[in-house]
Amino acid sequence: MKKVITVNRQFGSGGREFGKRLAEKLGIAYYDSEIISEIAARSGLAVEYVNNIVEHKPIIYYPITIGRTFVTHAPQPLDFNTRIYNEQHRLIRELAEKSDCVIIGRCADYILGDIRPLRIFIYADMPVRLERCRQKAPVDEKMTDKQLVRHIEEIDKGRSEYYKYFTxxxxxxxxxxxxxxxxxxxxxKTLAESLSYLIQNGCI
Amino acid sequence: MKKVITVNRQFGSGGREFGKRLAEKLGIAYYDSEIISEIAARSGLAVEYVNNIVEHKPIIYYPITIGRTFVTHAPQPLDFNTRIYNEQHRLIRELAEKSDCVIIGRCADYILGDIRPLRIFIYADMPVRLERCRQKAPVDEKMTDKQLVRHIEEIDKGRSEYYKYFTxxxxxxxxxxxxxxxxxxxxxKTLAESLSYLIQNGCI
Structure with a gap:
């Protein structure tokens, strides 16, 4: 088995947990938020800024900080979004070349298209996603169900627009x-174990 | 295991073969074109007419034959589409109540929504569908690739519109x-066997 697996996921669907469990069962690398940290380190941009770009429709705007340095000079006419995407592209290709792995989101399915990864999309019905978000929310989370549904939909909209923009x-x-x-x-857990079984037996 | 499985499928994706193999592996009933024949028998409409309605966006028009009788009298202002859908609805519920089964298409996923069937959608990339259609086409099939792609897309459009209209x-x-x-x-074959394994082991 030689496998690179990409997992795109709706917010609250458990895609991240699925990917992590799958990587554990298969004994292969797992990349998720590490990608954001590494892009930030390579590009000299703040982690929060990179994360914000990757989870939203790219628009041209400027980071408040570059690395840890507060920007005091006038911003250059540079498209930080494209800079981040290019770093992401390079990094994801490096990771996939290094070893078998599971990569969460970040257009990895598209970036690695030529090596034919196993491309998985994880989703769930809204009541289930709502419940999952409630369980993972901070104890002081005060959103109503309606607000939380809107929040979930906005995050997915951001992911969708980012994906559309670059792919x-x-x-x-x-x-x-x-x-x-x-x-x-x-x-x-069951789904990840099932899929791991199928992959290990060359059934998918 | 108590299972009713519905399979919707893109034309040329192998959904029918998948469903048939899955039913065989699980040792449960399989319903496909039998549904059309039975609706025709119950409604007194010709098989070809019923099939044409079920594979297209419903519009109000009249069958040339009712059963085997040529229609010589003026048509009644009856919506044959709804009549067919109602028969289909009743029949699919009867089949699902009778025993575990795999049902291909015909809005069965929607009709049986309350009993929570395992709802599968089978699809494939266009070049693969094209190749599959070529293999199954009559030897005198003379369509160009472009014509065949259009034919495939038209069949899917019909299925999609029928589904949209009733669900x-x-x-x-x-x-x-x-x-x-x-x-x-x-x-x-591998996909059907894999899924059969997961179903039999309660993994999905």
Whole structure:
């Protein structure tokens, strides 16, 4: 088995947990927020800034800090979004070349298209996503269900727009994936173990 | 295991073969074109007419034959489409109540929503669908690739419009399904066996 697996996921669907468990079961590397930290380190931009760009529709604006330095001079006419995307592109290719791995989000399915990764999309029904977000929310979280649904939809909208901007494709269109899994009715652990079994046995 | 499985499928994706193999592996009933024949028998409409309605966007028009009788009297202002859908609705519920089964298409996922079937959508990349159609085409098939792609897209459009008309939902939107499988890279046989294994072991 030689496998690079990309996992795109709706917010609150358990995609991250699924990816992590799958990587553990397969004994391969797992990359998620580490990608953001590394892009920040390479580009000299703040982690929060990079994260904000990667989770939203790219627009041309300027970071308050570059690395840890407060920007006091006038910003250069540079598209930081593209700079971040280019770093992301290079980094993801390096990771995939280094070893088998699971990569969460960040257009990795598109960036690695030529090496044919196993492209998975994880999603769930809204009530399940709502419940999952409630469980993971800080104890002082005061959002109503309606506000939380709007919050979930906004995060997905950001991911979708970022994906569309750099790949030209619709983020949640099944045709860009090999497998789309609804996590509403089956525990994430079971789904990850099942998929791991299929991958290890060359069934997918 | 108590399971009713619905399979919606893009034309040329191998969804029918997948469903048939899955039913065989699980040792449960399989319903496909039998549904059309039975609706025709119950409604007194010709098989070809019923099939034409079920594979297209419903419009109000009249069958040339009712059963085997040529219609010589003026047509009644009856919506044959709704009549067919109602028969289909009743029949699919009867089949699902009778025993575990795999049902291909015909809005079964929607009709059986309350009993929570395992809802699968089968799809594939266009070059793979084209090749599959070529293999299954009659030897005198003379369509160019371009014509065949248009033919495939038209059939899917018909299915999509029929689904939309009766369910109000987008046919190829992953959120209506539990599992969406791209058959482009893995043999149908392997996919069906894999899924059968997961179902039998309660993993999905």
């Amino acid at each position: 030209g494709k619709k983020w949640d269109d099944m045709k860009h994936y090999d497998l789309c899994l609804n996590t509403s009715s089956t525990p994430i | 109000g939902k987008k046919w190829d939107d992953m959120k209506h399904y539990d599992l969406c499988l791209n058959t482009s890279s893995t043999p149908i």
